[in-house]
Amino acid sequence: MCCSRNSTIKTIQVISHVITVSSKSEIMKSIVFAMLLQVVATPFIMTHEHVTPIVESAMNTDSWLGEVKLDASIGNYVDQGLMLIFGGIPWQVTV
Numbered sequence: 001m002c003c004s005r006n007s008t009i010k011t012i013q014v015i016s017h018v019i020t021v022s023s024k025s026e027i028m029k030s031i032v033f034a035m036l037l038q039v040v041a042t043p044f045i046m047t048h049e050h051v052t053p054i055v056e057s058a059m060n061t062d063s064w065l066g067e068v069k070l071d072a073s074i075g076n077y078v079d080q081g082l083m084l085i086f087g088g089i090p091w092q093v094t095v
Contacts, residue, residue, distance in 0.1 A: 045051060057063075070077070 046053075068077075
């Protein structure tokens with residue numbers, strides 16, 4: 001065994017402390033930046049010609065319903081479900 005248990009625990013504590021101290025301000029910067037991007041992007045999204053107005057979409061619920069053809073695309077549904085469960089990295093690497 002190359003490392004003792006105490007040194008491994010100490011190393012993990014130091015790393016987690018460094019991550020915690022440095023990431024508090026970074027997390028706040030990321031949140032503020034994401035909110036700013038949402039504020040900037042929303043008017044462009046709402047006025048785009050291919051976007052249905054929210055009121056019209058909420059009143060027309062018939063267009064929400066469809067049908068699932070399991071015989072033709074069962075593999076795709078299984079693949080997408082596994083990607084949601086396990087994450088997308090393995091699928092991005094193999095494609």
